[in-house]
Amino acid sequence: xxxxLSWLKKYVDITLSPKTLGERLTEVGLGxxxxxxxxxxxxxxxxxxxxxxxxxxxxxxxxxxxxLEKTKIKLNEYTIPTPKKKSLSLKLKTDYALFYRWxxxxxxxxxxKPSPKWLEERLIKVGLRPINNxxxxxxxxxxxxxxxxxxxxxxxxxxxxMTVLEAKGGESFTTVDEKTYYLPKGAIIIKxxxxxxxxxxxxxxxxxxxxxxxxxxxxxxxxxxPIHIRKTSQALALRSDASAIYERGVxxxxxxxxxxRAANLVLELTGGEIASEIYDLKTEDFKxxxxxxxxxxxxxxxxxxxxxxEIIDILTYLNLSPKITKWIIEVTIPTYRxxxxxxxxxxxxxxxxxxxxxxxxxxxxxxxxxxNPPYFKSYKLEERAKQFLVAGGxxxxxxxxxxxxxxxxxLGIDSINAIRVDNPVSxxxxxxxxxxxxxLIKALYQNKANFNEINLFEIGKVYKGKTVDKAEEYxxxxxxxxxxxFYEVKGLLGRMFAxxxxxxxxxxxxxxxxDGVFFEINFSAxxxxxxxxxxxxxxxxxxxxxxxxxIIVNQKVKIGDIxxxxxxxxxxxxxxxxLDQFEDSKTFHIIYQHKEKNLTDEEVAKIRxxxxxxxxxxxxxxxxx
Amino acid sequence: xxxPRWTELMxxxxxxxxxxxxxxxxxxxxLKALEEVKLQFLGRSGRLTIAIKNIAKLPIQxxxxxxxxxxxxxxxxxxxxxxxxxxxKNLESNKRKEQIDITAPGIKPRIGHxxxxxxxxxxxxxxxxxIGFQPCDGPEIETDYYNFEVxxxxxNHPARDTQQTLYLDTRNTKITPxxxxxxxxxxxxxxxxxxxxxxxxxxxxxxxxxxxxQVDASHGFEFWQVEGFFVDTHxxxxxxxxxxxxxxxxxxxxxxxxxxxxxxxxxxEPGVDTYMECSVCKRKGCSFCKQxxxxxxxxxxxxxxxxxxxxxxxxxxxxGFAFAIGLSRLVTLRYQMDDLRLLTNPxxxxxxxx
Numbered sequence: 001x002x003x004x005l006s007w008l009k010k011y012v013d014i015t016l017s018p019k020t021l022g023e024r025l026t027e028v029g030l031g032x033x034x035x036x037x038x039x040x041x042x043x044x045x046x047x048x049x050x051x052x053x054x055x056x057x058x059x060x061x062x063x064x065x066x067x068l069e070k071t072k073i074k075l076n077e078y079t080i081p082t083p084k085k086k087s088l089s090l091k092l093k094t095d096y097a098l099f100y101r102w103x104x105x106x107x108x109x110x111x112x113k114p115s116p117k118w119l120e121e122r123l124i125k126v127g128l129r130p131i132n133n134x135x136x137x138x139x140x141x142x143x144x145x146x147x148x149x150x151x152x153x154x155x156x157x158x159x160x161x162m163t164v165l166e167a168k169g170g171e172s173f174t175t176v177d178e179k180t181y182y183l184p185k186g187a188i189i190i191k192x193x194x195x196x197x198x199x200x201x202x203x204x205x206x207x208x209x210x211x212x213x214x215x216x217x218x219x220x221x222x223x224x225x226p227i228h229i230r231k232t233s234q235a236l237a238l239r240s241d242a243s244a245i246y247e248r249g250v251x252x253x254x255x256x257x258x259x260x261r262a263a264n265l266v267l268e269l270t271g272g273e274i275a276s277e278i279y280d281l282k283t284e285d286f287k288x289x290x291x292x293x294x295x296x297x298x299x300x301x302x303x304x305x306x307x308x309x310e311i312i313d314i315l316t317y318l319n320l321s322p323k324i325t326k327w328i329i330e331v332t333i334p335t336y337r338x339x340x341x342x343x344x345x346x347x348x349x350x351x352x353x354x355x356x357x358x359x360x361x362x363x364x365x366x367x368x369x370x371x372n373p374p375y376f377k378s379y380k381l382e383e384r385a386k387q388f389l390v391a392g393g394x395x396x397x398x399x400x401x402x403x404x405x406x407x408x409x410x411l412g413i414d415s416i417n418a419i420r421v422d423n424p425v426s427x428x429x430x431x432x433x434x435x436x437x438x439x440l441i442k443a444l445y446q447n448k449a450n451f452n453e454i455n456l457f458e459i460g461k462v463y464k465g466k467t468v469d470k471a472e473e474y475x476x477x478x479x480x481x482x483x484x485x486f487y488e489v490k491g492l493l494g495r496m497f498a499x500x501x502x503x504x505x506x507x508x509x510x511x512x513x514x515d516g517v518f519f520e521i522n523f524s525a526x527x528x529x530x531x532x533x534x535x536x537x538x539x540x541x542x543x544x545x546x547x548x549x550x551i552i553v554n555q556k557v558k559i560g561d562i563x564x565x566x567x568x569x570x571x572x573x574x575x576x577x578x579l580d581q582f583e584d585s586k587t588f589h590i591i592y593q594h595k596e597k598n599l600t601d602e603e604v605a606k607i608r609x610x611x612x613x614x615x616x617x618x619x620x621x622x623x624x625x
Numbered sequence: 626x627x628x629p630r631w632t633e634l635m636x637x638x639x640x641x642x643x644x645x646x647x648x649x650x651x652x653x654x655x656l657k658a659l660e661e662v663k664l665q666f667l668g669r670s671g672r673l674t675i676a677i678k679n680i681a682k683l684p685i686q687x688x689x690x691x692x693x694x695x696x697x698x699x700x701x702x703x704x705x706x707x708x709x710x711x712x713x714k715n716l717e718s719n720k721r722k723e724q725i726d727i728t729a730p731g732i733k734p735r736i737g738h739x740x741x742x743x744x745x746x747x748x749x750x751x752x753x754x755x756i757g758f759q760p761c762d763g764p765e766i767e768t769d770y771y772n773f774e775v776x777x778x779x780x781n782h783p784a785r786d787t788q789q790t791l792y793l794d795t796r797n798t799k800i801t802p803x804x805x806x807x808x809x810x811x812x813x814x815x816x817x818x819x820x821x822x823x824x825x826x827x828x829x830x831x832x833x834x835x836x837x838x839q840v841d842a843s844h845g846f847e848f849w850q851v852e853g854f855f856v857d858t859h860x861x862x863x864x865x866x867x868x869x870x871x872x873x874x875x876x877x878x879x880x881x882x883x884x885x886x887x888x889x890x891x892x893x894e895p896g897v898d899t900y901m902e903c904s905v906c907k908r909k910g911c912s913f914c915k916q917x918x919x920x921x922x923x924x925x926x927x928x929x930x931x932x933x934x935x936x937x938x939x940x941x942x943x944x945g946f947a948f949a950i951g952l953s954r955l956v957t958l959r960y961q962m963d964d965l966r967l968l969t970n971p972x973x974x975x976x977x978x979x
Binding site for chain 1: 765821855894927
């Protein structure tokens with residue numbers, strides 16, 4: 001929302017410099033995004049939060065400034081002259097579920113021409129393009145007061161009747177800017193006797209819009225149901241300044257005053273004359289409401305006691321008419337502040353004007369929770385795993401969870417097996433990754449130009465399942481290396497899991513790929529197995545005996561099986577490893593040890609014989625000479 | 626020769642041994658020479674060893690006196706040898722250093738690098754642990770209910786515009802389209818945790834979020850937040866200010882400049898936004914902070930009574946505050962990185978800096 005300083009100054013006296021004003025407004029909730037010097041004027045650009053429709057108007061912003069400056073706004077009141085002759089009339093059939101209120105008037109004998117310079121300039125400064133006096137007036141009053149207006153060419157309203165209703169869906173409608181839409185079911189429309197002439201709250205129709213030849217107009221302001229407007233606007237992806245106000249909730253009591261303002265401008269700028277009574281169809285009189293707030297609740301939530309005089313000052317300049325007793329503050333909420341509904345809202349009003357940066361800072365008191373909350377995650381094991389991989393030469397990456405169909409296909413995965421986003425930001429990021437592999441392969445390639453040795457890992461989520469109702473997400477530990485061997489990676493991961501207190505065997509999770517080695521382990525599952533229960537065993541009192549045994553064995557026989565077989569032969573064998581291999585010749589390193597005594601050569605020789613015998617029988621090995 | 630004379634002679638001999646030993650020890654120029662001196666005096670047939678053996682030949686009443694002297698001499702020689710040994714070792718170590726060029730660079734261990742996001746995240750977890758907050762982890766595939774509705778953002782609420790959502794494909798399921806989404810905020814965990822546990826609660830939830838957002842230097846469609854919430858009796862707005870101030874100063878340095886502003890999120894009231902001085906430009910204004918000199922870092926507020934009600938708490942009994950730290954942004958601010966996209970770029974030239 002743009003607001004020129006010169007326009008704001010029409011309603012409020014401003015003593016603060018633009019820079020300070022911007023900072024103060026941001027502090028009280030009117031986020032100042034830009035302050036631009038434009039000629040001898042200054043244009044503010046504000047970010048308006050969704051709860052404050054009133055700030056989508058110059059008068060609303062002026063009110064906030066008045067609250068800061070501790071002053072009152074200046075706003076002229078207008079009256080509409082009684083028509084000399086009721087030459088025009090309309091039959092209005094409303095639906096109160098759609099229009100809470102419908103306020104309008106017919107004005108005759110207008111002359112369409114450009115608006116005066118002052119008006120055009122103001123519109124340009126808030127980012128609008130001047131069109132003609134009538135359309136400019138509707139825009140001007142909307143920006144001034146925050147009440148959207150629409151003007152119809154009276155003579156194009158067939159049968160001089162207007163009916164408010166919901167679209168059935170599929171109707172075609174051409175807007176004033178000559179774009180055709182097919183309306184969604186539930187859009188609020190106005191029909192004359194024959195056709196749809198308005199997409200209410202969003203855009204007027206081309207068939208009843210103001211043209212160079214318009215002589216008579218129907219000018220109206222309505223209070224539309226926010227949910228209807230939002231649904232339609234989203235369905236059509238069509239937003240307007242009016243729909244932004246309606247979605248947030250327009251001031252229900254503001255339409256009549258705004259009509260008085262708009263009609264007076266029409267009379268002044270177009271030479272027209274009032275030609276009908278004022279139509280004002282409404283479900284009820286929309287009146288200010290009251291909220292009472294116990295003073296002790298205020299200080300309990302804020303953590304400080306704000307002096308009573310200061311509270312009254314703040315609420316008075318916010319136009320909330322405070323009444324204060326010993327225990328209670330009572331405020332009366334003007335209809336344009338439909339964001340103020342509960343006590344906490346009033347607490348915020350007082351706090352923000354008091355100034356958040358004027359509050360002291362305290363640390364919370366009370367008991368520190370001792371039980372782990374639901375969804376608790378210990379970061380300790382993850383941190384140790386990461387440190388381990390870093391020590392092993394791997395660098396950590398964070399890659400996107402969303403990948404493309406091409407990424408899936410590159411791994412031979414059919415996209416039907418991955419969870420899809422309905423509205424991806426682009427085709428590049430359409431599917432939830434069922435593996436981090438494609439990301440890591442890409443990362444490896446990206447680094448090839450600058451590095452020879454590339455070792456990367458990520459601990460991140462993968463998302464499994466064909467459909468979203470069967471979706472499962474969990475953390476994987478995934479890595480890629482172009483310079484480590486399978487055995488180096490296996491050894492590193494094995495040692496890592498051992499350190500983390502689990503005997504998880506990562507062998508099946510390591511793949512040999514074109515560029516090196518890739519691994520991916522269900523980290524969430526392996527975490528559950530981590531016991532961190534290590535039991536110390538005393539340093540052996542008696543020395544071990546080590547020997548190397550070289551055998552000739554068919555290369556199809558698995559080394560893991562041979563080691564298992566050797567270990568099985570005696571509990572005195574405490575470790576077996578592969579020392580060396582060349583073709584079918586393999587040397588195993590065997591360590592024997594007895595906990596309670598020195599082993600003799602004879603005892604070891606017996607075990608060795610047993611080993612060789614079993615290896616001969618099982619795998620047909622020969623001893624190397 | 627009378628026995629007393631012999632005793633005096635023995636004393637002279639011992640002192641003579643001591644003097645010549647000390648001279649030789651102090652004159653030895655390397656460890657090898659020192660070892661020879663040691664052998665010469667203390668070895669099996671060393672001069673002192675033999676002299677000590679001879680004490681046994683003395684009259685019995687003289688032996689303690691001479692024996693004591695002998696022990697003192699031995700101790701002095703041993704101590705001097707140890708001192709000299711140390712001196713010579715240092716000397717040799719210096720000599721060895723002189724033989725190489727110590728200004729040449731060290732050999733770096735071939736270890737990897739922990740991602741900056743992880744480093745900051747672990748710091749965050751640590752700082753909060755210090756004030757009793759426990760970390761939780763929750764799903765990224767989330768329901769509309771936990772992401773929005775329980776947080777006082779019903780369907781068709783305009784606040785949904787500020788968090789454009791990525792919806793998951795619900796074809797071939799019985800789920801209504803739009804009900805299963807990628808969470809847009811870690812605040813989605815408020816409802817999940819509060820429903821299952823009673824106050825007091827001090828929880829943080831680090832995690833990834835997703836939004837339908839055009840990517841630029843300060844926005845991404847995937848980004849990290851650390852949600853936090855505190856529920857107890859008598860929770861005050863000043864506690865929220867105090868906690869934010871404590872945490873950000875611990876994370877970013879005691880000199881960190883912060884300011885608070887009012888904002889609106891439907892699940893808090895009063896609503897607070899926290900701005901931190903832009904570390905990239907130091908308030909001069911840059912593209913990263915949209916020329917404002919300040920970076921929005923930690924939206925927060927007092928938990929809205931409607932949220933407390935929705936999870937089954939009595940808002941008259943309990944109150945609380947909640948906040949979300951923009952973790953990705955905190956990382957870029959800490960390391961003065963001017964683009965969020967650097968965090969998801971796996972280029973080792975970036976990663977090696979951390």
